[in-house]
Amino acid sequence: MKIYISFARKVLSGLVASVILFTGGCNKKESTITPAPPSNEFLTTVELSLHNTADPTDTLLAIWRQLDPTGSAPPDTSKAILNLKANSTYSAQVVILDETQSPAAVVSDEIKVRENYHLFFFQPTPISASNLIISNTSTDIPVSDGTVTSATGPYLNLTVSRTDLDANSPPLQIGLTDNFVTGAASNGWLRVVLRHQPNVKNGTYDPGSSDLDVNYKVNIN
Amino acid sequence: MRRIKVLLVMLLSCASFAGLAQNGTAFVGINGGISLPMGNWSKSNYIVNTQGYSNDPSGFANKAGIGSLDGAYFFSRYIGVGALVSYASYNIKNLDVLSGGYRESFDVDQVTTTASSYIMLNVLAGLYFNFPVITKWSVTARALAGVTDASTPQITVDVEDGGVDDGTFEQKQSNKTAFALNGGIGIRYKVLKCFAINLRGDYFYSKPDFRIENTERHNSAGRLVNEYNQPLSGINVSFGVAYCFGCK
Numbered sequence: 001m002k003i004y005i006s007f008a009r010k011v012l013s014g015l016v017a018s019v020i021l022f023t024g025g026c027n028k029k030e031s032t033i034t035p036a037p038p039s040n041e042f043l044t045t046v047e048l049s050l051h052n053t054a055d056p057t058d059t060l061l062a063i064w065r066q067l068d069p070t071g072s073a074p075p076d077t078s079k080a081i082l083n084l085k086a087n088s089t090y091s092a093q094v095v096i097l098d099e100t101q102s103p104a105a106v107v108s109d110e111i112k113v114r115e116n117y118h119l120f121f122f123q124p125t126p127i128s129a130s131n132l133i134i135s136n137t138s139t140d141i142p143v144s145d146g147t148v149t150s151a152t153g154p155y156l157n158l159t160v161s162r163t164d165l166d167a168n169s170p171p172l173q174i175g176l177t178d179n180f181v182t183g184a185a186s187n188g189w190l191r192v193v194l195r196h197q198p199n200v201k202n203g204t205y206d207p208g209s210s211d212l213d214v215n216y217k218v219n220i221n
Numbered sequence: 222m223r224r225i226k227v228l229l230v231m232l233l234s235c236a237s238f239a240g241l242a243q244n245g246t247a248f249v250g251i252n253g254g255i256s257l258p259m260g261n262w263s264k265s266n267y268i269v270n271t272q273g274y275s276n277d278p279s280g281f282a283n284k285a286g287i288g289s290l291d292g293a294y295f296f297s298r299y300i301g302v303g304a305l306v307s308y309a310s311y312n313i314k315n316l317d318v319l320s321g322g323y324r325e326s327f328d329v330d331q332v333t334t335t336a337s338s339y340i341m342l343n344v345l346a347g348l349y350f351n352f353p354v355i356t357k358w359s360v361t362a363r364a365l366a367g368v369t370d371a372s373t374p375q376i377t378v379d380v381e382d383g384g385v386d387d388g389t390f391e392q393k394q395s396n397k398t399a400f401a402l403n404g405g406i407g408i409r410y411k412v413l414k415c416f417a418i419n420l421r422g423d424y425f426y427s428k429p430d431f432r433i434e435n436t437e438r439h440n441s442a443g444r445l446v447n448e449y450n451q452p453l454s455g456i457n458v459s460f461g462v463a464y465c466f467g468c469k
């Protein structure tokens with residue numbers, strides 16, 4: 001009889017302990033860190049393809065190229081030049097390639113798929129402080145990220161506006177397609193930045209980080 | 222105080238007494254075991270959506286420990302009425318799959334995902350059955366209905382890319398009370414005059430329609446669950462002890 005009672009006590013103790021352990025001990029938060037796998041895609045080439053909306057013969061292709069993925073070699077900017085007509089409107093398309101692959105991978109197609117958290121910015125310089133507009137629809141880049149305003153000029157008479165919208169609600173601009181509007185003859189630079197803004201895209205420049213940051217020489221004649 | 226604790230443990234610690242049951246007898250029992258979720262609730266699909274939200278039915282529910290108290294009164298040799306209270310906490314399984322889906326959906330360098338558990342508290346009542354087989358051995362069964370008070374896990378996702386912390390979004394915990402069913406069979410062995418041990422398997426089912434609040438979701442991408450209306454069902458396998466009152 002004593003053996004049975006002892007056995008029963010052990011079983012009971014074990015049960016109570018196991019119930020507490022099973023139900024209470026397992027009720028805790030778990031956490032995991034998921035890093036990205038090593039990237040096999042590079043943004044080696046940025047093409048700006050422009051078409052004059054009033055003159056079908058006036059088409060341009062400006063190419064910024066950096067085939068060294070490590071970035072140690074200087075980029076090839078020999079074709080990163082836009083020769084635009086004054087007082088004209090151009091429809092523009094941004095094409096990004098990975099030319100380390102054969103055939104070259106069209107990275108901009110991937111950006112289009114991920115449009116809900118990517119946003120292009122276009123900063124003509126020189127620009128006056130009064131013309132530098134920072135808003136959730138402007139393509140300008142804030143002074144805090146490198147834009148230098150000029151008090152005296154001469155200024156580059158170029159205005160860029162985005163023409164495409166993403167699938168967010170409400171929709172936000174993307175910048176893969178754009179309008180370039182030129183004014184009087186002038187010269188300067190156009191800085192193109194692609195911002196990657198995962199779950200923080202709101203139309204402004206600040207959230208996120210930059211996927212690319214390139215410059216083109218601009219001549220308006 | 223110690224005596225009270227011992228008494229409480231004794232009262233609470235019994236299992237399916239069915240084998241002990243006789244006309245006019247009653248029992249209380251305590252059971253512990255494992256709960257195995259089934260269906261979509263237990264699935265852990267890898268969800269990637271870069272162009273919109275995905276309300277995937279995968280519940281990511283892992284197997285859980287379950288504890289229960291039950292008791293019944295047998296008004297005949299074979300049939301009684303009783304009640305069951307059970308508690309289970311289901312951790313999230315394959316959290317790396319959930320986290321990887323968010324990482325790829327936002328195409329970022331790193332995602333840190335933290336999740337709490339599904340919690341289920343069931344209060345059920347119904348019929349208990351007892352079928353003696355051979356000396357000291359019985360087959361037991363029960364069919365119960367009642368309510369479950371269930372809650373979904375809180376899931377927190379922190380996004381980091383390009384050396385920048387892009388913030389944290391949350392799927393909030395949601396609580397719902399719903400109709401629940403439980404039924405199963407077991408075997409019991411009478412170890413002492415008033416004690417029996419019990420091994421049983423039970424199917425459980427409920428379908429709470431959770432409405433889930435999400436915070437800080439600004440861009441349409443990745444898994445987003447605003448409503449979870451999937452059956453919470455599965456199999457409980459438990460072992461327990463029962464104490465019988467009025468046994469002969």
